[in-house]
Amino acid sequence: MVDPHDRSDRFELIAGCDGETLARFANEVLEEDPQLSVQQDPHPQLLVQQVTEPVERRPFxxxxxxxxxxxxxxxxxxxxxxxxxxxxxxxLSGAIVDAAVAGGHRLSESMTAALERAAADREAERAQAWAESKHTTVDFRTMEDET
Known part of the structure; x- marks a missing residue:
């Protein structure tokens, strides 16, 4: 279980949360006219995704x-x-939410609850997708044993 009060976990929760929820909370925070400074403008960029292959457990x-x-x-x-x-x-909204939770903003509890709900919804969707597709899974360990 992820903890929205732990910053690393919160990063994951924010990344998986829908933009509308993040924007709604960010707008509510900004309505109070806090001191806000954008340290890094949001600009799309490429990131290399590394995974571990399942047979030899090597990253690539x-x-x-x-x-x-x-x-x-x-x-x-x-x-x-x-x-x-x-x-x-x-x-940008996610960064504002992260800072608000880190600072103990009055909306922190409702923000963390919404992040947790979004994560639970995502997990339920994944479980449903897995249940629908698990019969098509290939067991590589079985294939290794046959060689």
Whole structure:
């Protein structure tokens, strides 16, 4: 289980959260006119995705993926987000949410609850997709034993 109060876990939760939820919370934070400084403008960029191949457990570069990072300082608290795809608004909103939670903003609990709900929804979708497709899985260990 991920902990939205742990910064590393929060990065993962923000990256998986939908942009509209992040934008809604960021707008609510910004309505209070806090001191905001954008440290890194959200610009899409390529990131090498590394995975581990299942048979010999060696890492290899699968390819490049597009991500959008952003960094802010909000009332003296740093915030960062990196979201998949070309999503400038979601990245900036995510960085604001990260900084707000780090600073104990009055909306922190509702933000972390929404991040947890989004993660639970994603996990339920993955479980459903796995249940629908697991019969097509190839067991590489079985293939190794046959050689």
């Amino acid at each position: 570069n699968l390819g490049e993926v597009v991500v959008t990072p952003a960094a802010v300082e909000l009332d003296g608290h740093r915030g960062f987000a990196m979201v998949p795809g070309k999503a400038e608004r979601a990245a």
